[in-house]
């Protein structure tokens with residue numbers, strides 16, 4: 202299997218507390234992965250390390266065909282390398298329409314001067330239509346984003362991230378606060394996205410993880426406790442003990 206991101210031997214300490222402990226993780230260029238683990242396992246810190254928000258004390262973070270190191274790069278530079286992150290809370294521009302939000306996200310791909318003199322091309326407009334279709338918001342293109350449901354805002358934000366064409370998309374608890382129907386639609390969007398890029402989903406909801414139908418990495422105390430199919434990891438005695446707090 203070829204590798205897009207390889208994290209090896211990474212550790213992070215906060216005031217003497219080792220939040221990530223000699224962690225190793227790898228993901229292929231078109232792969233879906235779920236990360237689960239109890240509260241405080243290090244899931245968020247792991248994503249913070251990959252995006253450059255938190256600097257590790259040690260370890261390697263190797264990216265892409267050229268095996269460049271992401272360690273020490275700024276967050277902006279890592280984003281330009283193709284790492285996109287979806288936080289739990291949607292952050293769409295509520296006064297703008299779905300169309301404007303998606304167009305703005307496309308525009309963000311350009312440099313500051315190109316943005317200043319930006320006029321959407323026919324190709325850009327077609328891309329906005331395709332993105333809206335992909336996230337299931339085509340019928341809502343001309344609605345103000347503030348009027349959308351929580352689920353729709355989440356999809357819009359995923360669409361805005363996809364507009365930037367990330368090679369790796371990190372998604373934090375996408376199912377939180379969604380109705381069952383919204384969850385199902387979210388699964389479909391992510392599964393589709395993972396056909397052409399790597400998608401890492403941090404999620405507590407096991408039903409959601411099951412529907413993603415992908416390899417699962419279980420974190421505990423900042424390290425990988427188990428990895429494999431959901432059935433494999435949930436029957437692992439160490440995982441059961443950790444979840445039951447034994």
Ligand SMILES: Nc1ncnc2c1ncn2[C@@H]1O[C@H](COP(=O)(O)OP(=O)(O)OP(=O)(O)O)[C@@H](O)[C@H]1O
Nearest residue numbers: 215216218220238239240241242243244245246247
């Ligand atoms: N900036 C920080 N300073 C001190 N401790 C931190 C900091 N960030 C995280 N931690 C600690 O590191 C550990 C891992 O936290 P992290 O948020 O990564 O876990 P998590 O698996 O995402 O948990 P949850 O499922 O509750 O979101 C926790 O014990 C947390 O308190």
